[in-house]
Amino acid sequence: MMDWTDRHCRVFHRQMTRRARLYSEMVTTGAVIHGEREKLLGFSPQEQPLALQLGGSDPSDLAKAARIGEGFGYDEINLNVGCPSDRVQNGRFGACLMAEPALVGECVAAMKAAVSVPVTVKCRIGIDDQDPGEALHTLTQTLVAAGVDAVIVHARKAWLKGLSPRENREIPPLDYPLVYRLKQAFPRLPVVINGGITTLDDADQHLAHVDGVMLGRAAYHQPELLLDVDRRLFGQNNPHDDASAALDACVPYIESQLARGVRLSAITRHLLGLFAGRPGARSFRRHLADRAVKEGAGCEIVREAMAFVSRSDEEMAARVNAA
Structure with missing residues (x-):
């Protein structure tokens, strides 16, 4: 999450769970290619397993940024196709790319050709007037053809016109069954569900239908819910008792x-x-x-x-x- 999951946050969360995969803040391709890389991408080895989330829409730039991220040691490169903020839309990345599935496929294919680590995509179930079932299925078909290693689906539509980023996290209704059906339609594709999940009991219920669960603001605002992740979800000892x-x-x-x-x-x-x-x-x-x-x-x-x-x-x- 931008401005939240920086390296200090991740080191802290890693004391709660050794097994959960952590994600970086979204970093634009321009910043990765032209910016101060150590400041933007540097991390402590104890943070791993760790994914780098990129924002961008140019296949060549995404391939370059992914290669740089792999060189820093990230375990996964994730393309953000879900953020609804105005700043992201103005840069032609994030959730607005849900309207351009062919371009997203080109981006993923370029990234896959550039790195050996997994390439994943985080998306919404649709945007604006799109039919969520059609939009999500079409995007996923394109991603599978491009070789994507997993999709992470925030189970809400994003309204790019008329709702703020905060409202887009709360107002559009959650549609978990749609994500479950996506997994049924693409049984070989790892599908991770996100949105409105606030407890490990919730996570357990979702894991009966999909391959993984992503926690965002709930984990940030109530980090103690991560304390029992390793025992509950991975069958291993927790790193600390409290x-x-x-x-x-x-x-x-x-x-x-x-x-x-x-x-x-x-x-x-x-x-x-x-x-x-x-x-x-x-x-x-x-x-x-x-x-x-x-x-x-x-x-x-x-x-x-x-x-x-x-x-x-x-x-x-x-x-x-x-x-």
Whole structure:
């Protein structure tokens, strides 16, 4: 997600799950080819498995950007055909490409010819006045012919005229059965479902019909739901038992980034969803929001914020024992 799933966010989420595949922010082909690549594409090995999401519509440029991404070590190259923002539409990429399935197929074919890692596409079920069943099926047929390795489907239509990006995440109705039918129509194609999925119980239900589930804002705003992903969905031990242990494991990374001149607030802005609903969570968020932005703020701010939650846990336990 643009401006959200940067390298600091991904390192934090990786403490919750070792197995789930993480995705970069969407990066345009122009930025990859002509921009500061290390800043845009650099990541820590601990973030893997990791996919690079590209935005673009020129097959040659996408092939170049995909090759660069593979060179950086990304495990997958993903083409965004689902983002509805005005900025994306003006660049002729994102969800507006749902209206040009042949071009998307050319883009995928060029990327497949350029790299050896999987090439995937994230899309909507349709846009504007398109019939979702026809639009999604036509696009998928074209992608399969181009050699796509998987499709990730946000199970909502995107209205490019009349709805804001936020409204496009909430107003168009979800149509999960349509995505299930897509999997039935293309049984050999890995199909991943996205949109409105907020719990691992939801994910379990979808996995009876499709091959994978993508979590977006739910995982960002409530990162603790990732804590049990490895055990529930992959049959393996979770990396940490609770959010406090996961955050403790991030401390060496935070210290290393501070030593490189990264501001603490650039990292802690991704931590504010932790401990939601628990005693001390509000004080945790307030402390980070108030203190991490100050010049020279160090890792002690994170430890102080964590203490609000630990103290509340101890107080709660004391009340239970007293009762």
